[in-house]
Amino acid sequence: MFPTTSLISLCFLAVAYGQQVGTQVTENHPQMSSQKCTASGCTTLSTAVVLDSNWRWLHSVNSTTNCYTGNTWDKTLCPDPTTCTANCALDGADYGGTYGISSSGNALTLKFVTGANIGSRVYLMANQTNYQMFQLLNQEFSFDVDMSNLGCGLNGALYLSEMPVDGGMSATNKAGAKYGTGYCDSQCPHDMKFIGGVANIVNWTGAATDPNSGSGTFGTCCNEMDIWEANKNAAAYTPHVCTTNGKCTGVDCGDGSDRANGLCDKDGCDFNSYRMGDPSFLGPGKTVDTNSKFTVVTQFVAPSGTLTEIRRLYVQNGKVITNSNTNIAGISPAVNSITDDFCNAQKKAFGDTNSFESRGGLAAMGKALARGMVLALSIWDDHTAGMYWLDSTYPTDASASQPGAVRGPCSTTSGDPKTVESTEGSNQVIFSNIKFGDIGTTFSSTGTGTGTGTGGSSSTSTAPPTNTGGACAAQFAQCGGQGFSGPTCCSSPFTCKFNNAFYSQCL
Numbered sequence: 001m002f003p004t005t006s007l008i009s010l011c012f013l014a015v016a017y018g019q020q021v022g023t024q025v026t027e028n029h030p031q032m033s034s035q036k037c038t039a040s041g042c043t044t045l046s047t048a049v050v051l052d053s054n055w056r057w058l059h060s061v062n063s064t065t066n067c068y069t070g071n072t073w074d075k076t077l078c079p080d081p082t083t084c085t086a087n088c089a090l091d092g093a094d095y096g097g098t099y100g101i102s103s104s105g106n107a108l109t110l111k112f113v114t115g116a117n118i119g120s121r122v123y124l125m126a127n128q129t130n131y132q133m134f135q136l137l138n139q140e141f142s143f144d145v146d147m148s149n150l151g152c153g154l155n156g157a158l159y160l161s162e163m164p165v166d167g168g169m170s171a172t173n174k175a176g177a178k179y180g181t182g183y184c185d186s187q188c189p190h191d192m193k194f195i196g197g198v199a200n201i202v203n204w205t206g207a208a209t210d211p212n213s214g215s216g217t218f219g220t221c222c223n224e225m226d227i228w229e230a231n232k233n234a235a236a237y238t239p240h241v242c243t244t245n246g247k248c249t250g251v252d253c254g255d256g257s258d259r260a261n262g263l264c265d266k267d268g269c270d271f272n273s274y275r276m277g278d279p280s281f282l283g284p285g286k287t288v289d290t291n292s293k294f295t296v297v298t299q300f301v302a303p304s305g306t307l308t309e310i311r312r313l314y315v316q317n318g319k320v321i322t323n324s325n326t327n328i329a330g331i332s333p334a335v336n337s338i339t340d341d342f343c344n345a346q347k348k349a350f351g352d353t354n355s356f357e358s359r360g361g362l363a364a365m366g367k368a369l370a371r372g373m374v375l376a377l378s379i380w381d382d383h384t385a386g387m388y389w390l391d392s393t394y395p396t397d398a399s400a401s402q403p404g405a406v407r408g409p410c411s412t413t414s415g416d417p418k419t420v421e422s423t424e425g426s427n428q429v430i431f432s433n434i435k436f437g438d439i440g441t442t443f444s445s446t447g448t449g450t451g452t453g454t455g456g457s458s459s460t461s462t463a464p465p466t467n468t469g470g471a472c473a474a475q476f477a478q479c480g481g482q483g484f485s486g487p488t489c490c491s492s493p494f495t496c497k498f499n500n501a502f503y504s505q506c507l
């Protein structure tokens with residue numbers, strides 16, 4: 001996430017209690033199955049999604065009187081944070097009717113505008129009371145996306161945030177994960193109505209450009225791994241790290257001119273193929289054709305327990321497509337994945353502040369991945385920066401020849417929320433077929449990735465890599481694959497196992 005998200009108003013609804021629990025609408029989480037994979041196959045999990053608490057009706061515990069309307073808190077119910085937290089309740093959500101969220105099998109559709117609602121954000125749940133935790137260090141994550149109806153200025157995002165597994169249940173937060181509480185991300189958002197079980201009403205200010213959003217004194221920071229931020233014109237994957245997770249105030253939140261001084265790296269280290277010099281790679285009719293569905297594979301490579309590389313592959317029509325190579329002066333040789341070297345070279349080539357490395361870089365991201373993170377899926381437009389940082393030229397007044405300024409083909413006026421909400425209201429994104437597990441086991445180069453097969457090893461007879469001399473690779477290290485130039489032998493007693501054309505590993 002680059003800027004903040006936009007929220008919606010629920011003033012037309014009928015139910016809910018603060019971070020107490022309301023009883024006006026029954027909460028029924030839409031089912032969205034996922035799969036956990038190893039070399040011997042994939043197991044289906046009965047996962048579901050839950051709507052973030054900020055989108056929900058918040059009302060008096062005893063009545064249907066709103067605690068929050070538009071972007072204003074009720075002064076009687078909410079004179080101070082403690083009273084407000086006790087007086088107000090979050091209620092259940094009508095997923096399809098109010099929010100345009102629906103699921104079928106392993107697929108989830110998020111519609112952009114539904115009635116008065118704009119956008120949504122949901123989290124994957126393991127069961128009724130806990131989020132599904134993803135521990136993806138040295139693991140792989142894949143999913144299918146259909147964003148053929150998702151235009152400029154929109155972001156259909158799939159990402160990990162280091163949120164509490166139970167949503168931060170406490171004496172004052174009785175709602176918890178079942179009601180989508182506990183969100184945080186690397187932008188340290190101030191727009192959360194509750195943080196750590198306390199209403200964020202101190203000095204709450206309605207947003208100048210968003211009638212449904214506002215910001216309180218406190219922000220809520222945590223590590224974030226953006227696996228996918230995209231519309232049909234451009235896509236980025238971006239690790240963002242924080243020195244400390246938690247509630248922030250002042251400089252720690254990194255607002256405005258303090259952007260580089262906060263707890264978190266707000267810019268992240270992004271790999272957007274268009275921005276990295278290959279505008280012909282992803283888009284309508286391009287190598288990865290966004291006019292139809294495809295599979296996105298992300299590998300969190302950690303040869304010796306430290307995250308060293310985040311790789312990306314695509315699969316479309318049964319064909320594995322290697323990520324595009326960089327074509328940027330200052331990044332030599334060309335690379336197609338995120339490493340600390342890539343991040344350092346990219347920041348230097350583009351003249352950007354390197355907040356990613358100063359907050360710990362890939363090693364810090366790897367620690368968060370090892371601890372476990374929650375999966376968020378969202379659709380949103382951008383009241384802060386028009387999504388120009390993703391799909392257009394940013395800063396919008398930069399010359400197209402400024403290194404790193406051009407990120408996609410969209411115009412520098414296309415992302416105005418007024419325009420986006422009126423002309424692209426019917427846009428949507430469909431995420432499906434989520435699989436995670438050992439590297440090389442979540443996708444197949446021969447199928448469409450929708451079956452229950454184990455994926456990974458294709459039946460082609462690529463010979464195992466042979467020893468080219470020099471030091472051999474350690475346990476779990478990569479030892480082969482297209483484009484790999486390291487040692488292709490393994491230190492004893494490990495042997496080099498072929499996973500797929502792009503990855504062999506010492507096991």
Ligand SMILES: *[C@@H]1O[C@H](CO)[C@@H](O)[C@H](O)[C@H]1NC(C)=O
Pocket residue numbers: 060061062077087
């Ligand atoms: C709700 O009702 C309880 C019990 O009657 C009362 O103690 C409490 O003050 C009421 N709260 C509000 C916000 O009306």
Ligand SMILES: *[C@@H]1O[C@H](CO)[C@@H](O)[C@H](O)[C@H]1NC(C)=O
Pocket residue numbers: 126127128129130131133
């Ligand atoms: C829900 O999932 C969590 C995390 O996987 C697990 O610890 C907990 O026991 C589960 N609870 C129930 C009621 O199944």
Ligand SMILES: *[C@@H]1O[C@H](CO)[C@@H](O)[C@H](O)[C@H]1NC(C)=O
Pocket residue numbers: 202203217
């Ligand atoms: C709230 O705003 C007032 C007036 O600007 C300021 O004096 C006060 O310090 C702010 N409170 C917090 C907690 O930031």
